[in-house]
Amino acid sequence: MKAPSFGYIKARDLGQVFDLLEQHGDEARLLAGGQSLLPSLNLRLSSPGILIDLNGLTDLGGITETATSLVIGAMTRHVAVETSDLVARHAPLVAAAMPHIAHAAIRNRGTIGGSLCFADPAAELPACMVALRATLVIQGRGAERRVLAADFFRGLFETALQPGEILRAIEIPKAAADHRFAFNELARRHGDYAVVGLAAAAEADWLNLVYFAVGDRPVTAPRAAASLLRGDVDGAIAALEAELEPDGDLNARPETKRHLAGVLLRRAAASLRKA
Numbered sequence: 717m718k719a720p721s722f723g724y725i726k727a728r729d730l731g732q733v734f735d736l737l738e739q740h741g742d743e744a745r746l747l748a749g750g751q752s753l754l755p756s757l758n759l760r761l762s763s764p765g766i767l768i769d770l771n772g773l774t775d776l777g778g779i780t781e782t783a784t785s786l787v788i789g790a791m792t793r794h795v796a797v798e799t800s801d802l803v804a805r806h807a808p809l810v811a812a813a814m815p816h817i818a819h820a821a822i823r824n825r826g827t828i829g830g831s832l833c834f835a836d837p838a839a840e841l842p843a844c845m846v847a848l849r850a851t852l853v854i855q856g857r858g859a860e861r862r863v864l865a866a867d868f869f870r871g872l873f874e875t876a877l878q879p880g881e882i883l884r885a886i887e888i889p890k891a892a893a894d895h896r897f898a899f900n901e902l903a904r905r906h907g908d909y910a911v912v913g914l915a916a917a918a919e920a921d922w923l924n925l926v927y928f929a930v931g932d933r934p935v936t937a938p939r940a941a942a943s944l945l946r947g948d949v950d951g952a953i954a955a956l957e958a959e960l961e962p963d964g965d966l967n968a969r970p971e972t973k974r975h976l977a978g979v980l981l982r983r984a985a986a987s988l989r990k991a
């Protein structure tokens with residue numbers, strides 16, 4: 717199918733983006749890499765009146781660091797995240813996840829901001845951001861607010877973004893010396909969305925297990941994490957069975973997903989163990 721007709725404007729600055737969002741309200745959609753938005757238009761799942769293209773806004777791209785955080789602009793392409801030395805050094809979980817996102821051609825265009833704002837519950841990056849306790853920097857006209865990744869994902873394809881706001885950047889706390897992480901997913905073919913996936917990160921006194929493709933948003937497993945932090949892998953698997961209630965989908969039934977979640981946890985345990 718072909719997309720319905722729509723207007724198109726390539727924004728020259730953020731001020732114009734906010735003007736256009738105000739002017740067109742619900743009829744407007746932001747265009748980043750277009751790798752999720754354009755297929756959804758072609759499938760006629762959405763029919764916006766106008767696309768506001770963010771690709772001219774170079775200020776929204778790039779990877780920098782502060783003393784404590786890695787800062788990734790929303791328009792940074794997946795390929796730039798995947799090949800960044802800063803990301804590999806300070807957020808190795810993200811570096812490990814990147815090759816699992818779709819295929820190279822999609823990663824050349826798709827952006828980290830587009831992935832997070834699309835909020836697909838089977839996507840890798842939302843789970844990584846929750847596991848790493850990242851903060852999402854949201855920009856409205858004349859106002860900026862910061863939202864923890866755990867509070868950003870509100871439901872199926874739903875986020876904390878309000879009308880008139882955009883995601884500007886993501887701040888990820890730099891990995892400490894004792895940082896441990898594990899990333900793994902089970903997919904039918906490499907590059908497909910996961911049947912079940914796990915992004916996990918740990919430091920001295922905390923451990924986050926965040927599953928994807930098991931619910932309507934990234935799903936944490938705090939009781940399993942507490943057992944794992946004590947070194948009790950079997951206890952963690954038992955806790956996981958009690959606390960995870962996966963939704964079934966076209967790929968697998970809930971029982972299969974629960975079983976696979978346990979398999980991923982066992983695989984991750986060794987990497988998450990304290991030195």
Ligand SMILES: Cc1cc2nc3c(=O)[nH]c(=O)nc-3n(C[C@H](O)[C@H](O)[C@H](O)COP(=O)(O)OP(=O)(O)OC[C@H]3O[C@@H](n4cnc5c(N)ncnc54)[C@H](O)[C@@H]3O)c2cc1C
Nearest residue numbers: 746748749750751752753818826827829830831833839883
């Ligand atoms: C065949 C195929 C396979 C794929 N497989 C995977 C996969 O395995 N894992 C995975 O995670 N993804 C997968 N994707 C999706 C891909 O990662 C996309 O790049 C990503 O989901 C969207 O990024 P984008 O930059 O293309 O955003 P777009 O498609 O341009 O936008 C997506 C949504 O986010 C909004 N948006 C974009 N940027 C902003 C912003 N800065 N502020 C506010 N709203 C914004 C848009 O308005 C739109 O609603 C796949 C895509 C395809 C086509």
